Amino acid sequence: xxxxxxxxxxxxxxxxxxxxxxxxxxxxxxxxxxxxxxxxxxxxxxxxxxxxxxxxxxxxxxxxxxxxxxxxxxxxxxxxxxxxxxxxxxxxxxxxxxxxxxxxxxxxxxxxxxxxxxxxxxxxxxxxxxxxxxxxxxxxxxxxxxxxxxxxxxxxxxxxxxxxxxxxxxxxxxxxxxxxxxxxxxxxxxxxxxxxxxxxxxxxxxxxxxxxxxxxxxxxxxxxxxxxxxxxxxxxxxxxxxxxxxxxxxxxxxxxxxxxxxxxxxxxxxxxxxxxxxxxxxxxxxxxxxxxxxxxxxxxxxxxxxxxxx
Amino acid sequence: xxxxxxxxxxxxxxxxxxxxxxxxxxxxxxxxxxxxxxxxxxxxxxxxxxxxxxxxxxxxxxxxxxxxxxxxxxxxxxxxxxxxxxxxxxxxxxxxxxxxxxxxxxxxxxxxxxxxxxxxxxxxxxxxxxxxxxxxxxxxxxxxxxxxxxxxxxxxxxxxxxxxxxxxxxxxxxxxxxxxxxxxxxxxxxxxxxxxxxxxxxxxxxxxxxxxxxxxxxxxxxxxxxxxxxxxxxxxxxxxxxxxxxxxxxxxxxxxxxxxxxxx
Numbered sequence: 001x002x003x004x005x006x007x008x009x010x011x012x013x014x015x016x017x018x019x020x021x022x023x024x025x026x027x028x029x030x031x032x033x034x035x036x037x038x039x040x041x042x043x044x045x046x047x048x049x050x051x052x053x054x055x056x057x058x059x060x061x062x063x064x065x066x067x068x069x070x071x072x073x074x075x076x077x078x079x080x081x082x083x084x085x086x087x088x089x090x091x092x093x094x095x096x097x098x099x100x101x102x103x104x105x106x107x108x109x110x111x112x113x114x115x116x117x118x119x120x121x122x123x124x125x126x127x128x129x130x131x132x133x134x135x136x137x138x139x140x141x142x143x144x145x146x147x148x149x150x151x152x153x154x155x156x157x158x159x160x161x162x163x164x165x166x167x168x169x170x171x172x173x174x175x176x177x178x179x180x181x182x183x184x185x186x187x188x189x190x191x192x193x194x195x196x197x198x199x200x201x202x203x204x205x206x207x208x209x210x211x212x213x214x215x216x217x218x219x220x221x222x223x224x225x226x227x228x229x230x231x232x233x234x235x236x237x238x239x240x241x242x243x244x245x246x247x248x249x250x251x252x253x254x255x256x257x258x259x260x261x262x263x264x265x266x267x268x269x270x271x272x273x274x275x276x277x278x279x280x281x282x283x284x285x286x287x288x289x290x291x292x293x294x295x296x297x298x299x300x301x302x303x304x305x306x307x308x309x310x
Numbered sequence: 311x312x313x314x315x316x317x318x319x320x321x322x323x324x325x326x327x328x329x330x331x332x333x334x335x336x337x338x339x340x341x342x343x344x345x346x347x348x349x350x351x352x353x354x355x356x357x358x359x360x361x362x363x364x365x366x367x368x369x370x371x372x373x374x375x376x377x378x379x380x381x382x383x384x385x386x387x388x389x390x391x392x393x394x395x396x397x398x399x400x401x402x403x404x405x406x407x408x409x410x411x412x413x414x415x416x417x418x419x420x421x422x423x424x425x426x427x428x429x430x431x432x433x434x435x436x437x438x439x440x441x442x443x444x445x446x447x448x449x450x451x452x453x454x455x456x457x458x459x460x461x462x463x464x465x466x467x468x469x470x471x472x473x474x475x476x477x478x479x480x481x482x483x484x485x486x487x488x489x490x491x492x493x494x495x496x497x498x499x500x501x502x503x504x505x506x507x508x509x510x511x512x513x514x515x516x517x518x519x520x521x522x523x524x525x526x527x528x529x530x531x532x533x534x535x536x537x538x539x540x541x542x543x544x545x546x547x548x549x550x551x552x553x554x555x556x557x558x559x560x561x562x563x564x565x566x567x568x569x570x571x572x573x574x
Contacts, residue, residue, distance in 0.1 A: 152425075156418055159407075159428035162417055166404035173363070173402070174471075175389030175420040 001263055002136040008260035012253030013138030015200045015218065019226075020145055020245065021192030022219030026243075028153070029165040029185045034090035034216055036102075038097030039071040039190040041212030043197025045101045046292040048207030050111040059117045069187045070192015071097060080179035083247045101209055109208040115200035126296040134203050139198065145192065146245045152188075153241065161185045217276045218255060224283035226251025255279075311511050312339040312362070312479055317371035319357055319535075322566030324351075333535040334371070339479075344512045344526035346504060348519060348554070353532040355515045356397075361539045362513070364388040368525045376478055390420020393472030393510075395465065395485040402467030405457030408446060412456055437516065440470055446501060462493030466500055473504050473530040480505065482514040498525070519551045533562045 018040055025033035043064035050060035071093055079088035102108065123133045152158045163171045164181040171178055195214070201207040226247035237243065258279075259272055267275075319332040332354050339345060349355050361368050364385040373381045380388055396402050403412050414429040414437075434452055441449040444466050448459075456464060464487060472480060482501065486494035498521060505512050516522050522529055527540035529549065538561040541549065 003327045022560065121325045140394075152427050156414075156423040156428050157425060159411060160423050163404045163407060163411075166406050167401070169396075169401055170404055171415070172385045173389055173394045173413050174418070175386050176415075177384070183317055 003131070004260045004264055005257060008256040010131045010134035010138055010203070012201075012256035012286070013135060013142055013198060013249060014137070014203055015254035015256065016072050016142055016194035016219060016222070016249030017145060019222040019248045020194045021144060021150065021189040021196065021215065021247045023024060023223055023245065024149075024185055024192070025191040026220060028162050028166075029182065029189075030217070031086040031092075031157055031165075031182075031186075032220075033072075033080060033186060033189060034087060035071055035075040035093045035097075035186070035190055036183065036193050036216040036219060037212040037214065038094035039193045039212070040197040040200075040215040041069045041207075042071055042104075043068045043095050044195030044201035044207035044211050045110070045197075045209070046110055046194070047106045047198035048199045049104055051115045051117065051202065052161060057116055057121065057202060061118065061195065061202065064198025064201070065191050065195040069191035072187040072190025073183065075190070076183040077122070079186070080182050088123065099207070105207065105209070109206055111206040112202065113205055117205065119203050129192050137198070137203075141195075142249050146242065146249070149245055150242050150289075157181075157184065183282070199216050201257075214273050214276065216278055217273070218252075221279045222252035222255045223248050224251070224280060226256050227243050228283070229254065288296075311341045311343070311376060312337070312520045313374040314338075314362075315372045315374075317361055317373060318369045319361060319366070320369055325411075330535050332361065332368075335536055337530070337537060339511055339513070341511055343439060343528055344510075345514070345528045345530055346451050346522040346526045347515045347530045347532060348517070348522045349532035352534075354535040355532050355546045356483055357535075358512065358532070359481050360391055362479070363394055363481055379449040384498060388485075390547060391478040393419075393477035393479075393480045395468045396473050397484040397487050399461035399464040399468070399488055402471065403456045403464050406455055408453045409441070409459075410434055410437055410452040412467065413440075413471060413474060416474045419475050419477075440474070442501075444470060451496050454538055458492075462489050462556055465489060465493075465497050469497065469500055469504060473508065473510065474509070476508055478511065480510045482512065484517060487517060501525075523551070523554070531561075533558070533560060538562060
């Protein structure tokens with residue numbers, strides 16, 4: 001059990017990089033980008049093929065990042081230049097990537113059993129256990145990415161990207177080409193997703209054509225879990241950007257912990273996707289239901305008060 | 311300054327919903343002109359503003375600003391010359407960003423965005439100074455999200471944002487229509503203050519005939535996609551609402567019977 005939980009934490013951190021990518025499109029750009037399922041697997045496939053081909057494992061991870069960026073740019077082009085609705089543009093890229101990924105690997109999975117990875121390198125260097133190494137590498141990468149995102153979204157270009165998600169008409173009126181900001185956000189987002197796919201590939205020592213299936217739902221689940229946890233913190237400022245980014249990664253860890261626990265309790269692994277979907281659906285439903293409940297209660301109270309005054 | 315030559319725009323051409331929004335508009339504004347624009351629903355007032363701003367491409371004609379033909383420039387490219395305030399107070403600001411961040415983006419209107427920091431310390435002091443002039447107490451709330459502000463506050467902020475970098479032309483599209491009378495009066499007062507301070511060339515669409523007569527040095531009346539009455543200087547100063555109604559009937563052969571205009 002302890003081992004399973006430890007492994008869940010390390011997995012959660014590595015997937016957390018993908019969650020940061022999903023965060024950019026879903027929270028900042030206000031787009032549910034379905035490219036993610038494809039670009040995550042793409043990152044894994046590219047990384048695996050590069051490692052098997054003898055490339056340095058770090059270079060392979062970088063390759064996964066670049067591949068993810070390209071996938072995001074394709075969705076961006078479809079959405080901005082050809083004005084295809086974002087959801088559909090993402091689905092098109094995702095579907096296309098399935099075939100691309102098969103072409104890249106030439107088969108449906110690529111094992112890396114005999115190859116060195118960044119995890120095995122760090123493991124050899126420190127002599128730590130696999131899970132500890134995965135955690136250290138994951139935390140290091142996550143911290144670097146969170147800092148980079150914090151910086152980027154504070155810059156002029158980053159601010160313009162955030163504003164695009166908030167009020168597109170206004171951003172255009174202020175002289176920003178929103179096609180460019182959307183392209184930047186989608187490219188960056190899927191770059192992180194690809195990077196995460198590469199990391200997962202090296203940590204689990206194989207890439208599989210189906211490894212990205214449902215990634216978007218995991219991403220959304222992690223974001224909503226992180227958001228709730230962040231709000232529960234007494235000292236948290238609701239909009240402190242660094243905290244919100246960190247909570248996305250924490251949400252990912254919690255998601256994988258929940259998963260490990262329910263799997264240990266004997267749930268079929270194939271039912272996990274249903275559980276993820278239910279978590280996301282509930283997270284989206286609860287605020288709506290809560291608000292309606294509050295409205296009804298306020299109305300009932302008001303009528304009671306009026307009744308008493310008469 | 312601004313010259314429109316034979317500008318045409320038809321929406322949904324060739325369909326049952328065809329709407330000839332502008333039917334060959336000619337207009338020339340001199341530097342420092344403050345033009346108020348009135349007209350009934352569907353007269354083309356907002357379309358005229360949107361054509362100048364580049365929200366939609368024009369079908370025919372040319373738009374020149376300060377000698378440069380801007381007819382084919384995209385909305386974001388034209389933005390460097392234009393300050394805009396919209397009818398909907400939600401449209402001019404980004405609700406989930408801070409007041410300072412909104413102002414900082416407006417400050418960079420028309421300039422290429424870089425990887426420099428989005429809001430600098432020095433700017434914040436400047437913004438606090440400018441916000442103070444609005445007299446709405448916003449200067450102490452620089453880091454508050456704009457979504458927390460009232461419609462009037464947001465509109466005043468948008469006005470400040472539109473003029474933060476001096477625009478060649480200020481476009482006000484019924485920018486007080488969604489506000490209550492008292493707030494509307496306050497925003498109009500700010501408008502006059504800011505426009506006067508920088509002597510901005512301004513186009514202001516309004517449905518309030520009194521405001522249209524009182525403000526600016528020139529008044530334009532639109533009907534069915536074109537300008538039917540254009541008055542300025544001494545003659546405008548002596549206009550009354552009654553004159554305008556009469557003028558409208560005379561030129562269009564109908565009544566400028568719009569409850570909203572008569573009531574306000």
